[in-house]
Amino acid sequence: MSEDEDPAAGTTAGAADEHIKPDGLDLARALTRATAGSTPKSRTRTRKRAQPGQPGQSSRGRVGAAHPDDRDPQLLDATIGRLVEEHGWQLDLKVHAVLGNWAELVGPEIADHSTPESFSDGKVVVRTDSTAWATQLRLLAPDVVRRLNAELGNGTVLQIEVLGPAGPTWKKGPRSVRDGRGPRDTYG
Template structure:
């Protein structure tokens, strides 16, 4: 370009068009060589830049259910989510009478721990434990629950209240 100022910008425009044509010739050859070199991840194999085509792609919008399912599969949460789903539907699976007196507390290593509000209900659920395992495995998947551990009501705590005493407490009361 010349050192003179061009009020119409003709020289500048000509220079830009010439540069674009030169880049276009080189880019056109490069573009033709990239066709068909898309990797399975949708990333251009030669340059590493992503580009999308008319087919399905991981970057396409997805439903919330599909995104949550993919997240659970990636982290191995399927079993935990299904067990927590069963706990949410506890009264449907065991019936309203049992659900009123027995609540699930935790699930670890295929063992479901439940707590009964009385020793009578704890004994009743212990007798029905195999039926409960069968129902839970039907709802969640075979082998997910292998055993139901039943705990009775919690014992009284002597550490709080008006009549608590400092020190060892009422140890001699129980023989």
């Protein structure tokens, strides 16, 4: 066989170059064909199948890099779903998703003046921007609990604690006097 002949294709390289210009894929195929025939028989061996329960076997019962197993990269959606399930975060995520749509649940006018702050042990804490809106929301609390339970499942939310606006703080520095009267104690 001469230098110009391709052993895998059975044609001369000069004849092939006249019709087809080799690109990267053609060159890779030619190299693969050329090296496949030159692999020593001593290096190739058959892989012994692992018996179930032996070390080195994946949980799916397959061994080898050619088949997918738990060590392969996983989709983010499946990984996060498994993480949420393992830690039992389904209810918390569902509650926070519903509280994230607070305006749709209570209406835009009430949502403009109130914000849900937390959820724990069946109690939702809501902060309002005035005492008048706190009173209004306390009157609507049974209806809001009913709507939340319709979205989340019966018995998920047991109580709504409505907090008014946070009062002003008189503390202006890092030091303070315990049982002091605040800024009024220096007024003469």
